[in-house]
Amino acid sequence: MSKNSTTNTAIRIPTEIYEKIEFQALAEDKTVSGIINNILRKYVSWDQFISDIGFVFLQKPFVRNIFEHLSDDDIVKAAKTSCYTGMRDAISFIHGKNDIESIVDVLKLWFSASNFTNKIILADDNIEFRIQHNLGHKGSLYIGTLISSLFGDLNMKSNKALLKEHSLIIGFKSNLKK
Structure with a gap:
């Protein structure tokens, strides 16, 4: 499978979350799909691990x-x-x-x-x-x-x-x- 291959899928997203993502996409001149992919990429590469490896968020x-x-x-x-x-x-x-x-x-x-x-x-x-x-x-x-x-x-x-x-x-x- 090539690095740039994609899979089409359908998921259910609460309307208020979709609207926020859509607003962000418009503000950043990106697609809703692009924003969602960035969120998913960040989750699978970092967010799911941070508590296991001891990171915390501080101002x-x-x-x-x-x-x-x-x-x-x-x-x-x-x-x-x-x-x-x-x-x-x-x-x-x-x-x-x-x-x-x-x-x-x-x-x-x-x-x-x-x-x-x-x-x-x-x-x-x-x-x-x-x-x-x-x-x-x-x-x-x-x-x-x-x-x-x-x-x-x-x-x-x-x-x-x-x-x-x-x-x-x-x-x-x-x-x-x-």
């Missing part, structure tokens, strides 16, 4: 406030220990393996679920993450450390790191070819 201002009360050393330690372990477990739980593609996929899911604007650039033998998170400089430190720890499992070290107040850019040399 960004709350997380930013907590980060500001922690030292840089405490943030790095947390990112390298319990947070890294949780994300590594998420990668194993979702993909059953730990490789570049699995790490990138789960990071994309996390960024999307967290509403972090991001761009992941795979070019030549480099992979670069550009993430807008609005969690302050310590948020950049946390996310950068966590990503570095995940790629460290593959013996990949960061070759580029730019941590800013509400965004970061971090890059790695990879063995992937575009």
